Amino acid sequence: MLSLVTFLPLVGALVILLAIRSDGAARTTALGVSLLTFVISLGLLNGFDTSTARFQFLEEVEWLPEYGIAYRMGVDGISLPFVLLTTFLTPICLLASWESVQKRVREYLMAFLALESFVVGVFCALDFILFYVLWEAMLIPMFLIIGVWGGPNRVYAALKFFLYTLAGSVLMLVAILSLGYAGHTFSVPALMALPLSFSFQVWLFLGLFASFAVKVPMWPVHTWLPDAHVEAPTAGSVILAGILLKMGAYGFLRFSLPILPDASRFFIPLIFGLSLVAVVYTALVALMQKDLKKLVAYSSVSHMGFVTIGIFALNQQGLEGSLLQMINHGIVAGALFLAVGVIYDRMHTREIARFGGVAHVMPVYAVIFMIFTMASVGLPGTNSFVGEILILLGAFLANKAVAMVAATGLVFGAAYMLWMFKRVVFGPIGNDEVRAMKDLSAREVALFLPLLVLVFWIGFYPGPFLNLFHASVEHLLTQAAVVKTGAVTLAPF
């Protein structure tokens, strides 16, 4: 089942490669495959038992038994939501690029489908080597999407993205190999039980941290993100903000906390410190951005700062808030990038100063953009409120000073978003280019509609979503609380 969800998109990509020549047919096929994948992934929900923290839909195939490497797949309440988020956002991304991508369409679609496969695989992988392979593999289509279909400065941005993440990955690989060597297996559930010595945990944590922190991204390794976003095509930005940014935080949840609990607790001050800097620093930087996409990109860094704080608050509210907020951010930041894409497609600029008075010519767009802006600001009734309030509550219970500084993000976040919104949407019509813009087409409305539904659904009735997390988060908390400073280590550590 998991393999089906994981590899169906890749099969779709192969079909396009081998059997389809026309762009139109390729588009339809890609969309069809991604929708089918989404429907099948919804089937996972049906069979998923929320009362247990165990991994479900397990699959295991021998790969390299002498090294303890196998094709191991499985999901729990922490990974399943991300699988669904991925399969949910991919069709939206494909639909978003329906008209805006006109060159090398088939290759573009293949890259996107391949990306979906690898990302879903990353969230399902229960073998550290498998995880690493998919984690790296995912970089390639993403790199290509930015580097080929991106803006004028795309090659620089793509390389910056690639090098940043690769630098982190190298250290992660060292950590993974030493962990597997010490534990004689790369099975993640087995490694969770390994009694590692404290100093070894610390080194492993730092190795993994290098990679996860880049992906989140945490301050100060965040500067690749604004460039990548600015140059990426709209759908690339959506997938980048919606899913790829979640993988770092997912790494903390899946590996750092359960495998290295002592080191994780040891590094709480570091994480809190960097996250707080991210929340405040990038919010202030976002305030001054002149480019719409950069503004949303910096806001992402700020929002992800909340997420890492919630994770390392190490209590139920903080963790569940973080998980929910990652879903929320996927929805809201994704939608904001789509919203930027809509006016970019019409005016071919993202410079805030060139807009103004958009509400006069695009009233429907203005309303939708407003709703997502408010969701980004964390207004009650929207999904982000539930996530943020749980994160801040969790942080407050863990450390009041951290929660206080983080909560200033509520004020800054409102400042840059509302100011941006005013300059773009309100005011008199800025110029003739704005005057000539047409309101949303049916296709564009269809892009936003499912996202809107989720914004309010989670805002008013987050129960079904939180319910997915409960058992796994409780289990994770017991794992993270274990003092396991045992004997297992490697010679130099």
Added chain:
Amino acid sequence: MSKNLLIILLPLVGSMIAGLLGRRYLGNAMSRLVTIVCMVGALALSIQAFLAIAVGDAPTVREEVFSWIVSGQFKVSFAILLDRLTVIMLVVVNGVSTLVHIYAVGYMEEDPDHSRFFSYLSFFTFSMLMLVTGDNFLQLFFGWEGVGLASYLLIGFWFTKESACNAAIKAFLVNRVGDFGFALGIFTIYMVFGTLDYAEVFRMAGSGQFQPTVDFPLWGTVPTITLICLLLFIGAMGKSAQLGLHTWLPDAMEGPTPVSALIHAATMVTAGVFMVCRASPLFELSQTALNVVTVVGASTALFAATVGLVQNDIKRVIAYSTCSQLGYMFFAAGVSAYPAAMFHLFTHAFFKALLFLGAGAVIHAMHHEQDMRHMGGLFKKIPITYTVMMIGTLALTGFPYLAGFYSKDAILESAYAAHTTVGTLAWIMGMLAAILTTFYSFRLVFMTFHGAPPKDHHAKHAYDHAHEAPWSMRFPLLVLAIGSLICGVLGQSMVHEGWFKEAIFIAKGHDALAHAHHVAAWVKWSPFGMFLIGLALAWLLYIKTPTLPAIMAGHWRNIHQFLLNAWYFDRLYDRIFVRPARQIGQGLWQTGDVTIIDGFGVNGVAAMVGRLAQGLKRIQTGYVYHYAFAMVIGLLVLITVYA
């Protein structure tokens, strides 16, 4: 579906229908009709609830609607709590809202965008109802931020105007600063009590089941309840525009006048007062918090009144007046006279909505002129408006047997009868503010309706064509005028002991209100003395010798400027918050990200990037998928073979 739930949902339904279908399908007239019908329905049900609970003796209603957020021990529901405190708010909110909906039919006539306006108004009402009916602090916060959004949308309703957009953002942000404190207060409540339900929190607080102190950053060890109350009160200061966080309210006058009447006078801005009364079981346990509330309230009452003295924009005068009257309500709460605060909230809703809507009628008559210096002698032109404005003014200033006479005097008497230092201080400041209130209120009436008609060409033209408002506007004015005449008499039982039952808790020994009924006659009648002094001064300066104000302003130029610029709060905040935030943001971006992180950290890499880019340019010409799949498969093979 229960009737009580309908009270909250009807405005939401109206808002949704007008908002989603109005522009395209329903048109202006139907949008108005739908929202007004929903409001009338909600009002009728509210009155029914009011009669049952406040007039009759029906028990408190508590209905859980559905479970909202559950995470571990943290459980919060949407619920409806109807007790005497809530039903008063229901009647005030739905009553004024319905009248404002009707009034807006006439006032917004020339505006093309009715569906949006009425949708926002109804949405505001829904949020406000969520705020007052909640049975827990998080639902309160839901409504609290929801009304903030509605306020933002309505202040910025005319979004083409730069000033309106800026005012909207300012209102949102200043309120967010307050909400920052409010949220921390909620977290502290949860940390200490393990729940956010009013009933549970108040029960545990009352029986002392909580840790006595909390360590708080920058503050050290603080008594728990004091900390909670002060944090919540920061929220109240934002929402109710108290000194320090008041700067958004005068600017909010950029919104259409019906909005000012509904949101920025009668309902939303009183949410802070409501919250303090609702949380009286907590505030009563902290003398420190009560003293802070008293001092802030009294200072605001006096401060805003001084600023109101010299404003020339008719709406700004009333806005500062609102700010000042909210201060009265707070210092009433601060001396434990919560019922007096609620009573004044109730009467204030009538006469302040009346004054705003009356001012709207004046502005409507004068073709959007708001500067009182371009008015004068209007009473001949619009006698009905003049009459209702006069009633509102008399009610506000405490003319005997009108609304303010009962409620404001109850507040002043309570402050006096508290016999505490802060109570007496509040009483003195309140008395001074009462003189100023009468002065600026009559100054408004005199400048607008009395004296000579305006001379300059433009204003004279407007004056010549001034006309009474249409019936849709006149009807709400008349209803509110009648209300302002009688609501004091009708509502005075509210301040009798125990009227609020368990909805308001007053600790033993905090008997300012009980003693207020027995203060000496001179205390009872001294507010009327203040009224006479204020009236005499206003008459002297604006009827007898209308040249005098200009001479005085010239003579005491610094003081005049100081008051005219509202004590320079805006300039101060701009210097110490707004500009530095932008400068720091710019600095962090250009110096932090671009120069330091990218410069040092990524620069070495970037040099390499340049070389690599040359080689990688082929990506754009080669077959992309070759690279993609070659790299994946290569990696897999590499690992398999190597391993």
